[in-house]
Amino acid sequence: xxEPDWPAGPSVGFTLSQLGFATSRRxxxxxxxxxxxxxxxxxxxxxxxxxxxPQQAVAERLGIPASTMVxxxxxxxxxxxxxxxxxxxxxxxxxxxxxxxxxAVLEEATALGAQxxxxxxxxxxxxxxxxxxxxxxxxxANIGLADGELPDRGxxxxxxxxxxxxxxxxxxxxxxxxxxGGAGR
Numbered sequence: 001x002x003e004p005d006w007p008a009g010p011s012v013g014f015t016l017s018q019l020g021f022a023t024s025r026r027x028x029x030x031x032x033x034x035x036x037x038x039x040x041x042x043x044x045x046x047x048x049x050x051x052x053x054p055q056q057a058v059a060e061r062l063g064i065p066a067s068t069m070v071x072x073x074x075x076x077x078x079x080x081x082x083x084x085x086x087x088x089x090x091x092x093x094x095x096x097x098x099x100x101x102x103x104a105v106l107e108e109a110t111a112l113g114a115q116x117x118x119x120x121x122x123x124x125x126x127x128x129x130x131x132x133x134x135x136x137x138x139x140x141a142n143i144g145l146a147d148g149e150l151p152d153r154g155x156x157x158x159x160x161x162x163x164x165x166x167x168x169x170x171x172x173x174x175x176x177x178x179x180x181g182g183a184g185r
Contacts, residue, residue, distance in 0.1 A: 016139070023120060030112045034105055035079070041113070043072055044106045047082055047096045055084065055094045063146065081105055 024038065031041050046058050059069035073096065076082045081102035087093035098106065121129050137147060 012139070023116075027113065027116060030116055031109050033112070034109050036105070036109055039072060040076060040081075041106070041109050043076065044081060044098065044102055045110075047098050048103070048106060051097055052085075052095050054087065055096050058096055076102070 028038050031038060036044075042062060043058070043064075046062055047053070050058070055069060055073060056066070059066060062069075064072070073082065073084065077084060079101075080099055083097050083099055084094040085097055087095055121132075124132065140147070
């Protein structure tokens, strides 16, 4: 077996996986105190950024399939956090708007998220944080993740394992390979 063509030592993929899981789990707990899930937060934030945008456009921007988007909007609308309004010129289109309650909950969630962000970035200068974000965005682009897109497509579920080559140790659930995205530490 030949040596891998990346440097020995910790795997970037595994480290990102660890960080992603830990930060996502903690963020979920944080916004959960407000009765939200991270996907709800992302949707509320996207609506605030472009209030009055068609539901389909928001779904496309976040990479959420239409059926999942309908369910998410239904959940938030039932809690009076956002509302659908008819489009003035197209009766098939619904426009999304934050309610006053939705804005207040989003502000609180954003403040809690900012506290978590400060904890995550403790010890980094503003320049180091900016550099880290820049590098992470490049890595995200390398794997086809658009800026702002939800990697789980709004399902709230963890991805299924990808089977490895026949006979590979990476071929079973709960096993990570030693390749660039695997567990080779």
